[in-house]
Amino acid sequence: MFGANQPIIVLNQNIKRESGRKVQVENINAGKTIADVVRTCLGPRAMLKMLMDPMGGICLTNDGNAILREITVQHPAAKSMIEIARTQDEEVGDGTTSVIVLSGDILAAAQPFLAQGMHPTVIIRAYRQALEDMINVLRDEIAIPIDLNNREQVRDIIRSCIGTKFISKWAEMAVDIAEEAVKTVYIEENGRKEIDIKRYAKIEKLPGGRIEDSYVLKGIMLNKDVTHQKMRRRIENPRILLLDCNLEYKKGESMTNVEMMKEEDFSKMLQAEEEFVQKMCEDIIRLKPDVIFTEKGVSDLAQHFLVKAGITAVRRVRKTDNNRIARATGAQIVSRTDELKEEDVGTNCGLFEVKKLGDEYFTFITDCKDPKACTIVLRGASKDILKEIERNLQDAMSVARNIYLEPFVVPGGGAVEMAVSNALTEKSKSITGVEQWPYRAVVQALEVIPRTLTQNCGANIIRTLTALRAKHAAGEKNVGINGDTGELVDMTQLKIWEPLSVKLQTYKTAIETSILLLRIDDIVSGSKKKDKDTNQNAGMSEQSMQE
Template sequence: MFAPSAAPILVLSQNTKRDSGKKVQVENINAGKAIADVIRTCLGPQAMLKMLMDPMGGIVMTNDGNAILREITVQHPAAKSMIEIARTQDEEVGDGTTSVIVLAGEMLAAAEPFLKQQVHPTVIIRSYRRALEDMVSILQNQVSIPLDVNDRSKVAQVVASCVGTKLISRHLDLAVNIALDAVKTVLLEENGRREIDIKRYAKVEKIPGGTLEESKVLTGVMVNKDVTHPKMRRYIENPRIVLLDCSLEYKKGESMTNVEMLKESDLTRMLELEEEFVQKLCAEIIAVKPDVVFTEKGISDLAQHYLLKAGISAVRRVRKTDNNRIARACGATVVNRTDELKEEDVGTGAGLFKITKMGDEYFCFVTECKDPKACTILLRGASKDVLNEAERNLQDALHVARNIMLEPKLVPGGGAVEMAVSRALMEKAKNVDRVERRAYEAAGLALEIIPRTLAQNCGANVIRTLTALRAKHASGGTTWGLNGETGELQDMVEAGIWEPLAVKQQVYKTAVETAILLLRIDDIVSGSKKKGDKDEPVRNEPAEPQGQNE
């Protein structure tokens, strides 16, 4: 209600303020639960796919939590926060995007009864914070086991359990081997530090046609380019490679350059100058005796002529990222000026340069590298939809392999770790202050949503399965979980279903932190103004149309 003055002021009674806070919190919880419900069926090996249509009419079919939420358009600010955490999870560890949304939704739902019983949000938040600290310490000290990263079969087992829930799981061995080979290729060890940059140095190239079985990791780089001149060599063994970041063309003057020609020989002289400049550039390149030249800029017809005479193949307008990958693969250095070219800048690490036609396009391969620190993953498949989904699944596998290499610790999968952590939290709850204990226990029970969802998605009897699983954990079977295919209880150590500790830790941290963040919001005020209003703030009541004044 506004005071009848020239500059209206928002006046709220104490009672209205409290109701509004409660209303907004419940509304935020409902928004979080709604997002979690959309994603819930995408968890586990029996996950259903979602078909998404974008505004342009394109179709995406996927069960990847992050890919689905990227396409969804929501209005509610709390729902937007939920979508943001899937993106964070994907960027940070590359896997667990569905789990984090489901868990965050359940953490919010667990807080709802306390809000209705007039428990202050700060008390719930304090309990959740404490529960999160205990979750992380239980994960690190009680549940996780170390892994020998040199044992390929063990690492493959972990990657397989993460890819098993994806569409590519029919070609499980292939996907696992591709992920492990790619990560091993781009692994760089310096001064005892490990660096694995998948994003820049493990490029996925999708070529429709063929079958998924034909996909492989190349020991080098592939780019979608052809040589500039049809007479240049297209197959060179042990090539000497030069990489340039400059154009092999005559630099024209700026637009305001004026040239005064007084006699007809002036034009001839200008053309000669252009020719001499290009000839000088080519002579500097030919001096280091390369077989192949890659440049990020253009190559003029004259430069092509000189290079062809010297028996050099040239590829132009290569992407900067591709040029960097070729540099890592063959040991060359990207040079910015031809007059700076030296013998050590030439890459000699590649075993083969060849141009191959696949489908309608030409592709340039720089392969059989001696020590490639960059690679290209060549994906073949029936259609673009299949290839796009295979790429999304493969990215998850690559990230999982990377996480294991950087932090070689594992936790049992199939909901076993959630049950174990939940049970450990219940034990610790006995030492928690009575006011905070109930919310602390609720946070522990919320973890059970993961095995419950797995049971739901494979059609098992949820109550009976969870009761049996609790009984197993009570009698000391801390590695027992749920077989996502059949819905039966199984020892995850025997089944060989493991997950990286880094992924689980990130899931718990992101989910609980988001629940805490949304519980701290007690009001939504819109920055936009209604027509006719001057200075008054506009209050967003979730239950009423946007921009409604109170």
């Protein structure tokens, strides 16, 4: 018998509900499955994955984020795992494969404790403590500060990031491009550093030519031609004007049709249009610019007035490209021609030129004084190769950016994971109660990185890891695995480094995601009555056929 105020909960019969231990085990299995997909993509001996998108396009890559972005999964926990690769890529731009592999193993480490009946909250508390200790050990004991003025040291770090990628054959060229691009867009104001490579270091892919022909253009390159064939295609020291308005007659927004009573009305209307366009062009000509870039259209009449004044116009420029031109040339983007002022004109550009490359025309704005924006021109045999090189370069530029923003590095090749694991295993002896077991398990899960590196290069996993543990127990903190040969090497000699910010983000993301998935004890999903509807429709169609 229910009480008067007692709520009655009725679950719809077509809502699926799974709860308890079963959900936790399923989430762990989903995490391990996603980790297994990208496990072979870690290290310099990484295998490539061939991905086909629904449109039939092909993507060849070993970038964890690019692989998981193309995979379609139904399980919600697997979707969370895929999301962390995207987070890692957006935050630091590298370590997307490591974070997935590590997260899969950290989840798996909890499985035996759940099977023994340990409460997930106890495991989570141990995981949080381990994460805090990992961050402290990384910052205080392992991180090495670097001198940003030592160019060779900076180049070594970028080179070690490229070592696992397709572009590693052209490592020197890639390091030059990444370093130059990041230095170009680097801005320091009031003690605050800003390196916006996504917005101001644009990559333009031109199929054809050799990969060695790629370079950084200290200026802007657009896939655009001038609007009129009589306009100049080469101007030295141009005065540049940027607009985001139409250079054509403004149509009435609410006025859809016009009624004319006399013949003269039509000619008056045409005259009004012409005067309007002429007024806009006069406002522009008054400032004597050489080149105009507008995000909207340029009418034939406006082109006529501009050609007479010797002004070159480029239309329908993307907003992002216009922002980069503004940053490179010192021009201001203006929305109305009647508000144009002398300070809106950009004069920092040394050369404006339109060239034909292959079948298309490209506009170049080069020789800028301190441009703070650049274009990376990539050449290569095919579009697939160019896409992979672009992904690799984005990673290299992100690593360079991380170093300039936080100049600390840690040894690569699994050395840092082994050092952290060794330090925290000692600390775990001082922890009392049942929490010490999950704490120790998550610390040992870090060994998945050196283990996967060993596995991917075909070395003996058990022997190599045992020898590596022994080296670290003896105090050799910088010893890691050579990803090409599987031998134990001092990473300072091999010059394999990783930025501290990438490692910190990897550990934080992997452990926080594992905690999030372990806290789930219920999955409820509502599904439509598909079967019932299908049967009804089938019955109706059969009846109509009989009639």
